[in-house]
Amino acid sequence: MNKTLFFLIIALIIVGCSFEKSKSANVITSDITNFWKAYDKIQKTSDSIQQMKHLKELFFDKGTIGLKAMMKAKNVTPQEYLKAINRYPKFWKSVRKNTLRTNEFSIKLEEGIEKLRKIYPSLKPAKLYFTISGLMSNGTTLDSLVLIGSELAMADKNTVSSEFLGRMKKNRRIFFDSNPIDNLVLLNVHEYVHTQQNMPVNNLLSKVIREGVAEFVSVKAMGIPSVTPALAYGKLNEKVRQKFEEVMFYGNNTHRWLWSDAPNDFDVRDLGYHIGYELSERYYQQAKNKSDAIKKLIELDYTNEVEIENFVNSTGYFSETLESLYEKFQNKRPYVVAVKQFKNKSEDVRASLNKLTIEFSEPMHQKYMNFDYGPLGEEAVVKFKKMIGYSKDGRSLTFEIEPLQLNKRYQLTVGWGFRNLKGVPLKRYLIDFKTTK
Incomplete structure (x- = not known):
């Protein structure tokens, strides 16, 4: 074999190895190409049935596990994808070029994961999927999968936001102007951390801690600051912490602190990230x-109330201990004073009773209410017939009920979906009685 041919073969092997390295087995990008093939077909027809056919055959049917996981995690339907495509043509045109750069980031993402492994050697493997979220998420996780909504995560200051409306338009503009594509690796490391964490329980505090931990750990691993607008705003505004202390136990306001464009007192979304980041940073510094x-x-157990309480209190971030803040919350909650027609837990309520009036300790917000079964379940629940409504002062609620059976135990839980005029949730109350003649 002559030397020229030998070196040519060696060069081809090196190039081939480099190409294979750039196409990491742990970073999957095929959804992006498939989406744009479907998108181009959709633009050639105004027939919605044909559009959905193209989207199904070229995108959903060929979709990766990551696409299916994104749809499940964000509860997004094919119809919502098509609506987003047709409603925001300028946006899609402006972000297309960036989304096709996914292969450029594969090696950088692997390097970011290795940096994470250096500070957390117990790192478990996970796959990263660049996909399209239908404008539902720039990044999320499901089980051991990292899911990147590329149309948002790879946007930049040139991405068009003019087609969005209201608060979404404002928040999208702020987000695009932060050049998220420049922080794509940091975002992916953040989401990768989530695959290592335990799941939160269904309360606001555990959710903000989990998000804050992921952001803090990813920042420490990468050695670069977070560009999340909420973190910068929270650092400069002490009232964010004060407000969180006031409302963290409400149980019905996650959307005002995380993952949503819902209005809040500060007109800045995702401020829960700031709360969780501060707790994490203070714990680390100490x-x-x-x-x-x-x-x-990373390994916090959110189901262990004592562990979470000790963690939070040890940081000294809140003005009082969690126990003290919770006691204050309980003391300001509205409650049910009585049921007008009988004394609760009575054993001799007339079976001819056809309506109930619930009396509250203070005026209630008439937009919010909820009822639930009692411990005896559906079989014993009081059934509604017709809502009569609140009294003028908002301190009582009356409704007609379905006929009651003789000698039967009935229950109805008045839930904490009820709120007073300040939004403070009601203390749960069990209506419990037995009928007689």
């Missing part, structure tokens, strides 16, 4: 062993 601190943060 720790003597930084490696152990990272491990502790």
Whole structure:
């Protein structure tokens, strides 16, 4: 074999290896190409049935596990994808070029994951999927999958936001102007951290801690600051912490602090990230062993109330202990004073009773209410017939009920979906009685 041919073969092997390295087995991007093939077909017809056919055959049917996981995680339907495509043509045109750069980031993403492994050696493997979210998410996770909504995560200051409306238009503009594509690796590391964490329980505090931990750990791993607007705003506004202390136990306001364009007192979305980041940062700064601190943060058990309470209190971030803040919350909650027609837990309520009036400790917000079964379940629940409504002062609610059976135990839980005029949730109350003649 002559030397020229030998070196040519070696060169081809090196190029081939480099190409394979750039197409990481842990980073999957095929959804992006499939989406744009479907998009181009959709633009050639105004027939919605044909449009959905193209979207199904070229995108959904060929979709990766990541696409299916994104749809499940964000509860997004094919119809919502098509609506987003047709409603925002300027947006899609402006972001297309960036989304086709996914292969450029594969090696950088692998490098970011290795940096994470250096500060958290127990890192478990996970796959990263660049997909399209239908404008529902720039990034999320499901089980061990990292899911990137590329149309948002890879936007930049040139991405068009003029077609969006209201608060979404404002928030999209702020987000696009932060050049999210420049922080794509940091976002992916953040989401990768989520695949290592335990799931939160269904309360606001555990959710903001989990998000804050992921952001803080990804920042420490990458050695670059977060560009999340909520973090910068929260640092400069002490009232964010004060407001969170006031409402963290409400149980019905996650959308005002995380993952939503819903209005809040500060007109800045996702301020829960700031709360969780501050708790994480303070815990880390106080720790003597930084490696152990990272491990502790990632492996927090959100089902363990004592562990979470000790973690939060140890940071000294809130003005009082969680126990004290919770006691204050309980003391300001409205409650049910009585049921007008009988004394609760009575054993001799007339079976001819056809309506109930619930009396509250203070005026209630008439937009919000909820009822639920009692411990005896559906079989024993009081059934509604007709809502009569609130009294003029908002302190009582009356409704007609379906006929009651003789000698039967009935229950109805008045839930904490009820709120007073300040939005404070009601203390749960069980209506419990037995009928007689």
